[in-house]
Every structure is written in C-alpha cells, then in structure tokens.
Amino acid sequence: MSLRVQDNCLNVNWNDVVKILKTVGMSYSDNETHRISFENSHTVIFVFDNDTLIGFGRAISDGIRQAAIYDLAIIPEYQGKGVGRLILNNITKRLPNCNFILYAAKGKEPFYEKLGFGHLKTGMGLFIDMERMRNKGLIE
Numbered sequence: 001m002s003l004r005v006q007d008n009c010l011n012v013n014w015n016d017v018v019k020i021l022k023t024v025g026m027s028y029s030d031n032e033t034h035r036i037s038f039e040n041s042h043t044v045i046f047v048f049d050n051d052t053l054i055g056f057g058r059a060i061s062d063g064i065r066q067a068a069i070y071d072l073a074i075i076p077e078y079q080g081k082g083v084g085r086l087i088l089n090n091i092t093k094r095l096p097n098c099n100f101i102l103y104a105a106k107g108k109e110p111f112y113e114k115l116g117f118g119h120l121k122t123g124m125g126l127f128i129d130m131e132r133m134r135n136k137g138l139i140e
C-alpha cells in the first residue's frame with residue numbers, strides 16, 4: 001500500500017465517491033450533491049492508494065467548538081487495515097478543540113469505541129425521512 005492523504009476536494013472523481021458509498025451500503029445521492037456536501041464541509045479527507053480512491057470522510061463544523069462527522073467509508077478490500085482510523089485521526093487533528101458527534105451505522109459502534117467515542121445518551125435527530133431512519137435502526 002502506498003497511501004496518500006488529501007485534505008481538499010481537488011480532482012476528486014465524484015462518480016467514485018458515489019460508487020463507494022453505494023458499495024458499502026451507505027446512503028448516497030447524485031455526484032453533484034456529494035460534491036457540494038464535501039466542498040461545503042469544514043474538513044474533508046480522501047485517501048488514495050496510488051491513484052485509486054479507497055476511502056474518505058468529512059466533518060461539518062464551526063471550526064472552534066463543535067463538529068459532526070459524516071460519510072466515513074472505506075472500500076471493502078481496504079477495510080480492517082487501519083484506513084478508517086487514519087481518516088478519523090486526520091479529521092480530529094484538524095479540529096483540535098472540538099467535540100465530535102456522529103451517528104454510527106448499525107454494528108459499527110465498536111469501531112468508534114476503539115477510537116475513544118462514547119455512546120450519546122440524549123442524542124436526538126430530526127431527519128428528512130424519519131421512517132427510513134427508523135427502518136435503518138438509527139432512531140427509536
């Protein structure tokens with residue numbers, strides 16, 4: 001592996017982003033929507049092996065106190081090799097004084113626990129599609 005970490009959206013192929021989100025079973029939209037959501041994020045991290053995009057993640061944030069992590073995804077062939085940790089660490093170190101929240105995909109909580117996250121006891125969410133989030137097991 002010859003990994004390269006990129007913290008901007010230059011030359012990102014948004015087709016690949018959509019394809020990866022789809023492949024790992026995360027929610028996805030069209031290329032343009034993902035381009036805008038990454039470009040409007042405070043911190044973005046893309047990881048390439050040579051020229052192949054293998055994973056990414058982003059944080060929306062005020063840059064000084066609070067941040068939320070979204071769209072953390074690693075292609076299946078590279079999962080379990082420390083890339084998720086690499087991306088999360090790269091996000092948190094760019095937002096040094098921030099609290100971080102996220103909603104974990106079901107079953108992925110132990111990954112975040114390993115990286116120091118705790119379970120939120122009073123987390124609340126207002127979603128565009130509440131029923132879908134209920135079906136995904138993300139809200140009661």
Ligand SMILES: CC(C)(COP(=O)(O)OP(=O)(O)OC[C@H]1O[C@@H](n2cnc3c(N)ncnc32)[C@H](O)[C@@H]1OP(=O)(O)O)[C@@H](O)C(=O)NCCC(=O)NCCS
Pocket residue numbers: 024026072073074075078079080081082083084085086103104105107108110111114
């Ligand atoms: C979840 C995901 C981001 C983790 O990234 P990764 O690169 O596979 O994980 P890493 O190799 O960096 O793992 C770091 C540590 O977490 C552990 N870990 C990773 N996934 C885990 C899981 N599902 N359950 C328990 N532990 C897990 C690893 O064993 C490793 O522990 P170690 O340091 O003791 O060896 C990645 O598997 C992924 O993209 N999954 C599909 C998409 C997804 O669900 N994204 C999360 C949305 S909230």
